[in-house]
Amino acid sequence: MVYLSIFFVSFLAATILPFSSEVGLASLLSLGIHNNILLLIFASFGNILGSCINWLLGIYSRKLEKKKWFPFDKKKIVTASSWFEKYGKWSLLFSWVPIVGDPITFVAGTMKTNFIIFLLLVSIGKILRYFFVFTVFI
DSSP, X not given: OHHHXXXXXXXXXXXXXXXXXXXXXXXXXXXXXXXXXXXXXXHHHHHHHHHXXXXXXXXXXXXXXXXXXXXXXXXXXXXXXXXXXXXXXXXXXXXXXXXXXXXXXXXXXXXXXOHHXXXXXXXXXXXXXXXXXXXXXX
């Protein structure tokens, strides 16, 4: 149950809700009663999957932008778009950064970034971030 919890917290942190999944992971790691590798895997997978949802929202955003529940406001999209235009697909390595990371993954979808490249770069950034938390708290 703990592993599914960190998966869902990490998933939601990468999508609509402004969570800090690192705090949840660090708390569970510091308890020392769970398999730390599984915590790292579930947190990483949940966060990466959440970013994939953002990419999909970006792909289909033209139809959804006017919906009330749409997770990104215009200002965040403009900021992320300018970042993405300046740094290109490599900016996806920073998809873990609070505030700008989620919109970058969304913009990658609006710009129809190749999904395999998207997945690879996002995974590298997010796994390295969680691995850093992992090494600090074990």
